[in-house]
Amino acid sequence: MIDSPxxxxxxxxxxxxxxxxxxxxxxxRYNVTEQxxxxxxxxxHHGPMEFSQLAHQCCIIKASFxxxxxxxxxxxxxxxxxxxxxxxxIIIALKKPGADLFLQLxxxxxxxxxxxxxxxxxxxxxxLLLLIDELDRLVLPLESIVPSDSHP
Numbered sequence: 001m002i003d004s005p006x007x008x009x010x011x012x013x014x015x016x017x018x019x020x021x022x023x024x025x026x027x028x029r030y031n032v033t034e035q036x037x038x039x040x041x042x043x044x045h046h047g048p049m050e051f052s053q054l055a056h057q058c059c060i061i062k063a064s065f066x067x068x069x070x071x072x073x074x075x076x077x078x079x080x081x082x083x084x085x086x087x088x089x090i091i092i093a094l095k096k097p098g099a100d101l102f103l104q105l106x107x108x109x110x111x112x113x114x115x116x117x118x119x120x121x122x123x124x125x126x127x128l129l130l131l132i133d134e135l136d137r138l139v140l141p142l143e144s145i146v147p148s149d150s151h152p
Contacts, residue, residue, distance in 0.1 A: 022116060026108035030101060035060055035068050037105065040077060040094065044102040048093035050083070077101060 020034065027037055038058040043049065049057065055065040069092065072078045077098035083089035094102070117125045 019116070022112045023109060026105055026112065029108070030105060032101065032105070033068075035064075036072055036077070039068065039072060039092075040098050040102050040105070043078065043092065043094040044099065048091050051080075051090040051092060054092050072098070 023037075024034075027034060032040070035058065038060065039054065042054060042057045046057065051065070051069075052062065055062045058065075060068065069078065069080060073080055075097070076095060079093050079095050080090050081093075083091050120128065
């Protein structure tokens with residue numbers, strides 16, 4: 001087996017694609033992109049967030065993020081306003097249509113997740129979640145040493 005970063009990136013991309021392939025039909029039913037879903041999901045779980053923080057949370061490059069937010073705002077899913085403490089900062093919040101969409105999509109996502117869990121089995125599913133959590137904890141400290149233009 002090849003043990004290189006490129007190979008690992010490719011394998012992780014394949015796994016991500018497998019999971020997303022199961023979720024895309026639900027996103028398409030509601031005419032929502034993967035990036036928009038990440039924004040809705042993050043705001044639903046964490047509440048209103050500052051522009052840069054939300055872009056980072058959603059793994060979306062800041063240059064692309066503005067246009068995504070414009071479309072979401074015009075669809076009525078989010079609101080954007082300047083921070084009262086620092087007028088240069090933009091705070092993004094989920095509006096009721098966005099919260100409603102989150103609930104609708106969450107039900108579809110739960111069904112897909114249950115199917116994936118059943119295909120893996122309880123033990124392997126639990127192991128997968130533990131490994132993902134561990135990788136998340138390992139990656140967070142590394143983000144501070146990666147050049148800022150290589151991540152949001």
